[in-house]
Amino acid sequence: MSKAAKASAEAEQPAFEEAVKKLESILEAMESDDLPLEQLLQRFEEGTRLYRLCQERLAEAEVQVQRLEQGLGGALAAQPDEPLDGADDPETV
Template sequence: MAKVKGAESAGEDIQKLPFEEALQRLEAIVEALEAQDLPLESLLARYQEGTALAQLCQAKLNEAELKIQQLEKSGKGEMTLKAMPNPEEQ
C-alpha cells in the first residue's frame, strides 16, 4: 500500500495538538466523511488522520484521568487510587 504523502510529518504535528484542537479536527473529519462524496485517496487520508486524532484524544484523556487521581495507603498498607477532591466542592 502506498504511503500518503506527508503522513509522517502530519503524524508528528498531530502529537503536538492540544486536546481541544485535536477533538475539533476529529469532529470536522467525521462530518466531512459523512457529508461528502470524496475520492478514495482523500477518504483514506482523512480516515488515517481521524484515527490518529482519536488515539491522541484518548491518550490525553487517560493522562488527565491519572493526574486527577492520587495513591492512598490504606490502614492495611495497601495502595489504592483515590480521586482528588474537587476544589469547587470544598
C-alpha cells in the same frame, strides 16, 4: 526516544480541544459523500491518529486527577449530596 525528541514530538501535537475539533471536522467531511476514496482513507488515517491522541490525553488527565485525590488523602471522595443552605427550609421557598 530521547527526552528532547519526545518533547519536540509533543510540541507538534495539537491541544486536546484542537484535536477534538479537527476530529469533528474530519467526520463531517467523511459523511458528506463528496470525497474520493483516496481522500477518505487519508482522513480516516488522520482521524484515527487524532482519536488515539485524545484517548491518551484523557488517560493522562485521569491519572493526574487520581494523583491529586490521593495527595488530598481522599478528601475529594464522593460525598452524599447535601442540600444547599435553606433549600429544605419551607420559609425560604
